[in-house]
Amino acid sequence: MPTETLKFLVAEDHSFQRKSLVRMLKLLGAVQVAEAGDGAAALEVLQRAAIDIAIVDLNMPGMDGMELIRHLAELHSPAHIIVSSALDRALLASVETMARAYGVHLLGVIEKPATPDKLRQLIASYGPVAESQRARRAVFSEDEIRAALERREFLPYFQPKARLADGGIDSVEALARWRHPQAGVVAPGAFIDKLEGLGLIDELTWQMLEQSAAAWKAWAAQGMEFRISVNLSLSSLEQPGYADRIIFYLAEQGIGSRHFVFEITESTAMTDLPHCLENLTRLRMKGYGLSIDDFGTGYSSLQQLAQIPFSELKIDRSFVTGACASETTRTMLASSLDLAGRLGLSSVAEGVETRQDWALLKRMGCGYAQGYFMARPQSAADLPGAIARWTETHRALSAAAA
Numbered sequence: 001m002p003t004e005t006l007k008f009l010v011a012e013d014h015s016f017q018r019k020s021l022v023r024m025l026k027l028l029g030a031v032q033v034a035e036a037g038d039g040a041a042a043l044e045v046l047q048r049a050a051i052d053i054a055i056v057d058l059n060m061p062g063m064d065g066m067e068l069i070r071h072l073a074e075l076h077s078p079a080h081i082i083v084s085s086a087l088d089r090a091l092l093a094s095v096e097t098m099a100r101a102y103g104v105h106l107l108g109v110i111e112k113p114a115t116p117d118k119l120r121q122l123i124a125s126y127g128p129v130a131e132s133q134r135a136r137r138a139v140f141s142e143d144e145i146r147a148a149l150e151r152r153e154f155l156p157y158f159q160p161k162a163r164l165a166d167g168g169i170d171s172v173e174a175l176a177r178w179r180h181p182q183a184g185v186v187a188p189g190a191f192i193d194k195l196e197g198l199g200l201i202d203e204l205t206w207q208m209l210e211q212s213a214a215a216w217k218a219w220a221a222q223g224m225e226f227r228i229s230v231n232l233s234l235s236s237l238e239q240p241g242y243a244d245r246i247i248f249y250l251a252e253q254g255i256g257s258r259h260f261v262f263e264i265t266e267s268t269a270m271t272d273l274p275h276c277l278e279n280l281t282r283l284r285m286k287g288y289g290l291s292i293d294d295f296g297t298g299y300s301s302l303q304q305l306a307q308i309p310f311s312e313l314k315i316d317r318s319f320v321t322g323a324c325a326s327e328t329t330r331t332m333l334a335s336s337l338d339l340a341g342r343l344g345l346s347s348v349a350e351g352v353e354t355r356q357d358w359a360l361l362k363r364m365g366c367g368y369a370q371g372y373f374m375a376r377p378q379s380a381a382d383l384p385g386a387i388a389r390w391t392e393t394h395r396a397l398s399a400a401a402a
Contacts, residue, residue, distance in 0.1 A: 002029070003025075003123055006030065006052040006053055006126065007032045007034070007049065007050060007051050007052045007053075008032065008033045008034065008051070008055070009033075009034045009035070009042060009045055009053070009055070010025070010033060010054075011036045011037075011038070011041075011042035011056045011065070011068065012036075012057040012060070013057065013061055017057075017113075020113075020114075021055055021084070021114060022035060024119060028120055028123065034049065037060075038060045039056075039063025042054065042056065043063065046072065051079045052079065052080060052126065053079065053080050053082060053126060054080070055110075056081055058085040058087060059087075065085070066098065069083075072104055073104050078105070081099065081104055081106050081107065082106075082108060082109075083096065084112060084114060085111065085112060092109045092111065093109075093329055096109050097322075107123070107126060145191050145195060145198070145200075146200065148191075149200055149204060149207075153179050154176055154191075155379075156174035156175065156176060157175050157379060158173065158174055158215065158226075158378055158379075158380060158383050159173050159375065159377040160370070160383070160387055160390065161370045162390065164358070164366050164369055165367075169226075169374075169387050170226060171226060171228075171229065172229070173229040174208055174211075174228055174229065175377045176192070176208055176231075177377070199235075201233045201236070205230075205233050205236050208230055208231070212260075213249075213250060213253045216228055217253065217254075217255070218380065224384065226259070227258070227289070228259065228260055229260075229261040229263050230262055231263045232262045234264065234276065237275065237276040237279045240275055243279040243286075244282070246283065247286050257287030258287060260288050260289070261288065261291050261311070261312060262280075262288060262290055263291040263293040263314070264280070264293060264308075277307065289311045290311050291310065291314055291348070292304060292308070292312070294316040295336060311345060313339070313343075313345045313346070313348070314350055315336045315337070315340075315348065315349045315366075316350060317350045317351020318351075320350060320357060321351045321353060324354075324356045324357065334364060341365070347366050347367040347368065348367065348368040348369070348370055349361050349368070349371075350370050350371060352370060352371030353371050357369075357373060358373055374390045375390055
């Protein structure tokens with residue numbers, strides 16, 4: 001989007017630095033630039049005006065940049081944020097992680113003094129928030145969600161996992177989406193918690209499995225065989241015989257066990273350990289893959305790795321995003337990859353969003369990369385086209401590196 005069409009806000013208490021940023025933006029083509037000397041004034045501007053990009057200083061009197069970011073998250077503001085600060089890299093990395101955790105649209109962090117080149121790069125990554133993306137924060141009633149489940153409006157979108165060794169794609173993850181008749185495609189943050197509260201998460205899990213199996217057969221008919229990762233809820237795994245139900249269903253569909261991987265999130269506690277272990281071990285015995293998702297974010301990572309026969313370790317995006325700029329994050333990423341290697345597990349890095357992320361992970365010997373750099377989650381019909389586009393992108397990257 002051309003810079004001259006965007007509306008900017010510069011929230012900076014230091015008058016000279018604020019004016020400098022305003023001048024810099026205007027040199028880059030900005031026409032509409034508002035100013036604020038502290039967080040409270042910035043919040044007033046953001047509440048009354050449609051700001052596209054706000055450059056926010058962290059150290060401001062009264063309401064500082066972190067508090068402002070929290071308020072923007074609570075307001076579900078569509079504004080995109082560039083954090084500006086002279087703090088050290090480790091602190092900036094923490095703020096960046098915090099902002100993403102709040103769900104704020106963060107373009108990136110810029111260290112003071114800002115430069116036109118860095119600003120230009122961050123502004124270039126701006127994309128307006130589509131209505132379907134905004135819908136992920138919309139509030140839907142329990143009755144709406146229950147009815148949507150009965151009408152089978154939930155469906156899997158598939159995100160590719162690319163091999164870092166050669167860029168090839170042989171695996172995808174099935175991610176639940178709601179194809180809402182008015183709001184468009186709604187992300188899981190708007191419905192997962194309510195389905196769990198209603199005791200209906202098992203039904204969603206099974207619908208994702210059924211539709212993933214149907215997608216696998218459709219792709220196989222076109223000569224494409226992918227390994228599909230499906231998330232399992234722990235409430236499902238606590239049911240005796242749940243693994244047998246999955247094994248019977250997929251065998252009935254004529255799909256071999258090597259084509260499915262089941263992911264569980266390590267940040268969720270297993271309250272019925274014996275039944276969970278029996279189900280997971282039975283799946284593994286029958287040849288299905290088991291993946292520990294969001295590794296590094298839970299409280300019992302190493303204990304779960306010791307108890308459960310995982311075949312894959314998925315490294316949480318918080319250890320991937322920003323690893324190029326943060327030595328601390330990079331060290332934690334390296335430790336996770338080393339652990340996966342020592343345990344003989346396949347490694348998958350989530351949240352790969354830039355060419356720099358890809359190059360770093362390749363140098364570090366990671367197995368697979370998953371993220372927007374390769375492709376966003378796609379419908380089953382659109383997935384082959386997304387993979388073809390990534391193949392062309394990877395070919396160009398390889399040629400440039402040669």
